[in-house]
Amino acid sequence: MSPAKITIKKNDNSLHITSSGDWFHQSIGTIYNQLKQFDINPQTLSVTWDFSSMEKLDTSGIMVIIEFMRRFDASRVTFTYVGMKPDHQRMFLFYRKNFINAIPNTTNKNSIFQIIGKAFINISQGFIEFNHFIGINAYQFWLSILRPSLFRFKAIIKHLSSSGLQALPIVGLTSFLVGLVIAYQSAEQLKQFGASIFIVEMVSISVFRELAPMISAIVVAGRSASAYTAEIGIMKITEEIDAMQTMGFEPHRFLVIPRIIALMLAMPLIIFFADMMGIFGGMLIAKGQLGLTFSEFIARLHTEVPIKHILIGLIKAPFFGLIIALIGCFRGFQVTGSTDSIGKYTTISVVNASFWVIAINALISVILTELGI
Amino acid sequence: MNATTKSIVEFKDIVTQFGPNRVHDGVSFTINQGEIYGLLGGSGAGKSTLLRQMIMLQEPASGIITVLGQKINSLSPSQIEALQLQWGVLFQFGALFSSLSVLENVSVTLKEYTKLPIEVINDIAHAKIKMVGLPPHAAYLYPSELSGGMKKRVGLARALAMDPKLLFLDEPTSGLDPASARAFDRLIIELKYMLNLTVVMVTHDLDSIEYALDRFIILHDKKVLIEGTMDDVHNSQHQALDTFFNKHKS
Numbered sequence: 001m002s003p004a005k006i007t008i009k010k011n012d013n014s015l016h017i018t019s020s021g022d023w024f025h026q027s028i029g030t031i032y033n034q035l036k037q038f039d040i041n042p043q044t045l046s047v048t049w050d051f052s053s054m055e056k057l058d059t060s061g062i063m064v065i066i067e068f069m070r071r072f073d074a075s076r077v078t079f080t081y082v083g084m085k086p087d088h089q090r091m092f093l094f095y096r097k098n099f100i101n102a103i104p105n106t107t108n109k110n111s112i113f114q115i116i117g118k119a120f121i122n123i124s125q126g127f128i129e130f131n132h133f134i135g136i137n138a139y140q141f142w143l144s145i146l147r148p149s150l151f152r153f154k155a156i157i158k159h160l161s162s163s164g165l166q167a168l169p170i171v172g173l174t175s176f177l178v179g180l181v182i183a184y185q186s187a188e189q190l191k192q193f194g195a196s197i198f199i200v201e202m203v204s205i206s207v208f209r210e211l212a213p214m215i216s217a218i219v220v221a222g223r224s225a226s227a228y229t230a231e232i233g234i235m236k237i238t239e240e241i242d243a244m245q246t247m248g249f250e251p252h253r254f255l256v257i258p259r260i261i262a263l264m265l266a267m268p269l270i271i272f273f274a275d276m277m278g279i280f281g282g283m284l285i286a287k288g289q290l291g292l293t294f295s296e297f298i299a300r301l302h303t304e305v306p307i308k309h310i311l312i313g314l315i316k317a318p319f320f321g322l323i324i325a326l327i328g329c330f331r332g333f334q335v336t337g338s339t340d341s342i343g344k345y346t347t348i349s350v351v352n353a354s355f356w357v358i359a360i361n362a363l364i365s366v367i368l369t370e371l372g373i
Numbered sequence: 374m375n376a377t378t379k380s381i382v383e384f385k386d387i388v389t390q391f392g393p394n395r396v397h398d399g400v401s402f403t404i405n406q407g408e409i410y411g412l413l414g415g416s417g418a419g420k421s422t423l424l425r426q427m428i429m430l431q432e433p434a435s436g437i438i439t440v441l442g443q444k445i446n447s448l449s450p451s452q453i454e455a456l457q458l459q460w461g462v463l464f465q466f467g468a469l470f471s472s473l474s475v476l477e478n479v480s481v482t483l484k485e486y487t488k489l490p491i492e493v494i495n496d497i498a499h500a501k502i503k504m505v506g507l508p509p510h511a512a513y514l515y516p517s518e519l520s521g522g523m524k525k526r527v528g529l530a531r532a533l534a535m536d537p538k539l540l541f542l543d544e545p546t547s548g549l550d551p552a553s554a555r556a557f558d559r560l561i562i563e564l565k566y567m568l569n570l571t572v573v574m575v576t577h578d579l580d581s582i583e584y585a586l587d588r589f590i591i592l593h594d595k596k597v598l599i600e601g602t603m604d605d606v607h608n609s610q611h612q613a614l615d616t617f618f619n620k621h622k623s
Contacts, residue, residue: 025487032490058536060489063496087569094567098504102495105513337517338471 002055003027006034014046015077020053023061032064040075047072052083062095069096133330137260140253155258156265163224163259164266168273170223171216175274178215179207179281187289196290200300203282208309212274214361217320220263220270221353225328228259229349232332233342241333251333260325267321268314275310308373316364320357327353378405380439381539381571382427387436389422396422397433398595409565409572411582411589415617418592420575421543427573428462428541429453441539458486460539461532465547467524469516469531475502476512479530486535501530506560521548525557533564540564542574546581554578558585579618591617 002021009016021027049065072079084092110118144150186202232255235241241251279301286292331349335341382404389397396419404410412420425431426438429445438445441459443452469478480498483489489497502512505526516524525545532540545561546554558581565572576582582589583603591598591606591614598617599609606614 025483025489028493029488029490032493059497059500060487060493063493063500067493067496091567091569094504095500098500099496100499100503100509102499102512103509338515340471341517 004031004061006031008038013043014048015040015044017047017049018053019049019051020055022056023054023064024056024058025060028060028064032067035064035068040071040077042075044075044077046078046080049079049081050083051081051085051088054084054088057088057091059095062092063099065092066096066099129334130330133333134326136252137256137326140250140257144253144257150253151261152254152258155254156262159259159262160266163220163227163263164270167216167220167223167266167270171219171270171274172277174215174219175207175212176277176281178211179203179278180285181281182206182211182278183282183285184289187285191290196292197300199282199286199290199292200297201304203286204279204301204305205309207278207282208275208305208313210313210361210365212278213271213313213316213320214358216267216271216274217316217324217357217361218354220267220320221324221357222350224259224263225324225331225349225353226346228325228328229332229335229346230342232329233335233345236333236335237337237339237342256325256329259329260322263321263325264318265321267317271313271317272310275313312368312373316361319360319364323356323360324353327356378407380404381406381408381441382410382573383437383439384423384426385437385439387423387426387433387438389419389426389431390434395595397592400436400592400595400597402590402597402600404571404573405588406571407565407569408587409561409574409585411586412573412575412592413577413582413589413617414592414598419595420592423592424541424543424573424575428460429457458482458535459537460541461535461537462541463525463528463532463543463545465543466521467516467528469519469524469527471516473515474512475507475514475516475519475527475530478516478527479534481531482534498530498534501533502527504533504564505530506556522550522553522557525549529560533568536568538569538571540570540572542572542576544575544577546576546578551580555580555584561585593617 004021004023004027005019007018007020009018019031023031069079183199183203187196187199190196190198190202232241235255241255244251244254283292283294283297286297287294328349331345331352335345380403384403385401387397387400388395389400400423412423414420422431426433427440427445432446441456443456445453445456448456469475470481473481476495476498479501480494483494483497487494499509499512503509507523507526507530511519511523511527516527519527529542529545542561546557549557561572561574562585564570574581574586576586586603588600588602590600598611599606599614606618
């Protein structure tokens with residue numbers, strides 16, 4: 001392949017341009033820069049462009065020629081071209097017909113005020129929509145209470161299994177490791193004070209009240225909020241939700257209520273399992289580091305740690321389940337149009353769910369402390 | 374067809390097998406330069422599979438496929454890339470990159486494979502967008518904002534971005550209204566003449582078959598039932614041909 005070449009001969013008031021070689025994209029960049037650097041002399045009256053020794057031509061070559069023809073036109077220079085091969089000429093004329101002065105992109109130019117304003121409107125709109133979503137579901141839930149046969153028991157069982165049962169291994173492992181680490185870190189300190197036996201209260205109260213519920217909720221938020229958003233989002237894109245609606249299957253009653261109920265039922269059970277695994281982690285360290293046997297540990301647990309700590313952890317569970325399922329489903333219904341909005345809303349859903357889990361936990365902690373429990 | 378015709382795509386004794394299910398059993402045909410060539414057949418006859426084999430998305434169980442003079446089952450990665458730059462593919466639903474605007478979709482290969490200045494790339498992309506019959510402001514829209522017909526046109530512009538010699542179309546007129554479908558056929562024919570293209574298309578659309586195709590094959594019962602022009606079909610007395618065309622006409 002011979003590279004594109006151009007020679008420019010200047011006479012008194014005319015230009016003679018000759019192009020040769022293959023005018024392909026591989027070498028056209030240099031030609032473009034060469035032509036860009038040369039100015040049309042005001043004395044120039046006519047330009048002749050000779051293409052007879054040009055071997056090959058592609059779109060990029062044509063575009064460069066058109067670009068410069070337009071420049072000659074703009075400076076009122078008579079332009080003639082000679083020697084273009086018929087094939088090239090056909091393509092050239094076709095592209096000249098289709099050349100456009102690109103209109104500038106006006107869609108993406110926002111001032112800072114517009115950006116802030118839009119963000120504010122988006123947030124308030126989202127808030128209204130979320131309330132609307134809660135309202136629809138509350139209404140559907142009420143209808144189902146009046147006629148319990150409306151509850152989708154099969155779907156509830158299915159989600160109990162997929163969001164509850166199948167979450168146990170990862171929640172259990174995480175909680176076990178956290179219990180282990182808490183015990184390990186405190187064992188050294190307690191030993192120095194000769195208060196080794198307090199490892200039991202240390203581990204159990206922190207795990208029961210805060211750690212197990214939080215860890216379970218965050219893991220479930222990551223697993224289930226994303227799954228709900230993706231499932232419902234895909235159903236929305238493939239118009240399954242529209243199809244359901246036309247058949248009289250209210251999508252919230254079929255898709256949202258079962259997920260909410262399942263997760264509200266599953267969360268306390270998951271958290272209880274996480275409690276046990278966390279305590280087991282603590283017991284292992286207590287035995288290994290401090291020589292406290294399992295039976296001593298459990299005996300002290302019975303006498304010194306009141307049951308209320310477990311109950312406080314478990315009482316948060318349904319709230320966590322509710323907020324995770326609500327956010328996951330809500331974001332799923334927001335998915336529109338293209339497939340990349342699934343990724344976008346799945347991310348938002350996990351971030352929101354994790355945040356609200358932590359916020360609700362903080363709120364409940366404050367309330368309980370104020371009540372003196 | 375005169376004696377100087379050059380074969381662009383050649384299939385020889387292709388056998389395709391999905392598990393125990395044999396889809397093609399000795400399919401052979403030749404596509405010549407400058408033709409608009411159709412791959413026809415009933416649903417499930419394996420038309421799209423043939424197309425996918427041509428563009429190296431799928432491999433046959435046995436047989437030889439030659440595209441643009443190269444046997445495609447024995448190419449090095451660099452040869453594959455060189456070959457891929459010489460063809461353009463329009464997928465059935467456009468397969469546009471949803472995170473890119475129309476302009477970016479059309480110019481993505483130019484940006485990746487050429488060293489052209491950005492002004493020239495944009496000029497090319499805008500011209501291709503106009504060439505396929507889209508309005509100028511469409512350049513800044515995103516695929517989710519386009520109708521099905523517009524998506525196909527953008528897909529076509531993207532397929533043409535690198536000045537391919539060979540254009541593959543998978544059901545280009547499906548999902549378009551009759552007027553738009555004919556307009557699309559006319560566009561393909563015009564582009565074929567203007568840009569010296571060879572076009573291979575899978576289609577179900579009987580009007581396209583009559584109006585746009587130069588030659589075609591009809592697949593039936595794992596084999597090529599007939600290869601030729603519409604006249605050849607009219608002269609042939611095959612039972613299966615009648616059912617194929619009647620089924621579409623009724």
